Amino acid sequence: MHMEAPAGKAACSKHIVLVHGACAGGWSWYKVATRLRSAGHRVSTPDLAASGVDPRPLREVPTFHDYTKPLLDLLESLPAWEKVVLVGHSLGGVNIALAAEMFPEKVAAAVFVTAFMPDSSSPPSYVLEKFVEGRTLDWMDTEFKPQDPEGKLPISMLFGPLVIQANFCQLCSPEDLTLGGSLMRVGSMFVDDLRLQQPYTDGRYGSVRKVFIVCKDDRAIVESFQRWMIENYPVDEVMEIDGADHMALFSTPAELASCLADIMEKYD
Template sequence: MDAPAAAQGGCGNKHIVLVHGACLGGWSWFKVATPLRAAGYRVDAPDLAASGVDPRPLREVPTFRDYTQPLLDLLASLPEGHRVVLVGHSLGGVNVALAAETFPDKVAAVVFLCAFMPDCAARPSHVMEKFVEGKWLDSMDTEMKPQDAEGKLPMSMMFGARIIREKFLQLCSPEDLTLAASLLRVSSMFVEDLVLQQPYTKERYGSVRKVYIVCTEDHGIVDKFQRWMVENNPVDEVKEIAADHVVMLSRPDELVRCLTDIADKYA
């Protein structure tokens, strides 16, 4: 894939960190990470805990911070003065929000890609609770079940073949659908833990520049709910891509152009 024209020449040491959503892994970014690196950007696409090739089972990841720790470790390892563009997809929006709260000085901008976006007024679980309360998504064949009899661990979640095909990857190729179905892992929304956390602060998370990328053909986190989150927590810029929920597989070229524009503007 050719490097996008917008990214050719002069991207310097700009660093983009791509954060996957629930049940996915760093692998989901392969169509985006490859051309970004070819264009000269530094790109990381870490596996969060119990995701991708991370060896831990979900039961060993009891909290959302534990789940996010690989991302937090990556940011902690960066030298002073080094700033990244954080991109969170779907549930990954809450991961990048936590990362920005923890390391605001290391974040040039946070990009929410058809993602859950917390505000600074309510607990981090609030947007997901509103999503469930509003019945914005038919769970179809998603399997949700407790991990332990005592209920101390968060509810596990695994997407079924039908919801993947009809709600998340409806614009993807049959090959990408097959790949995703073979690589998904049991995950969690960690709502039980997030509901106990304090809101992210205006001084830290609230101070970081934010961009929201609306995917207008998303049947998972639908367009209208994405725009409600932006109204609820205004951002510096809104961009649009005519894509389904797993935009990095269905519309990678458009997403690469979008991310290079953002990196060149904010980083």
């Protein structure tokens, strides 16, 4: 059934969907979401499976598709005429890439905030494997553990207080450091599962306009690796934020919200 947009809908506020990274939740966008809502935008901050306040434990989320399903369900529920700006932070870049592959007609733009950005010629695990191979992140007290003796479930991952303070949130306030450390949950990078997936396609994911926001003081996904991803898979626009660590959501929320507001104005 074809649905028309309500009269005047085009002039209404834009809908932006903010997707968190591994071990985090929709809560991590609290500063950015508040600013965007105050400016009149519609903002969604879904919790991915086994994240935030989602009740499932990680062992009930065996695949990356399962992990992404709350985001996919949100897009599927949108009216036919509605497009959203999808924003992914860190591992959330792979979630929004999968969403753009499945629902390209519903995505006005995909925005990667110092995020892993798959290309359309390699399995989606490729950028994650390159990142790990590059050894640009000192994982410090991050815990990686098998979830089951057979190795069928994804390897779990939990960031420890040392790596959060030194490499993720070195420019954040002590309050945000406390908040982040309190709300972290066991997650996964799902590399083994993503290695089995076909590349996302030029005709679907590749057709969606893309913006990469470079966070110049990121010690987790360092600037050189962010630039490598952009060179590996060129985007429509590159923005930069000085003084932004990996959790730019905390350390530079006004600048990040401003970038996102500009994108919503430009890509519809």
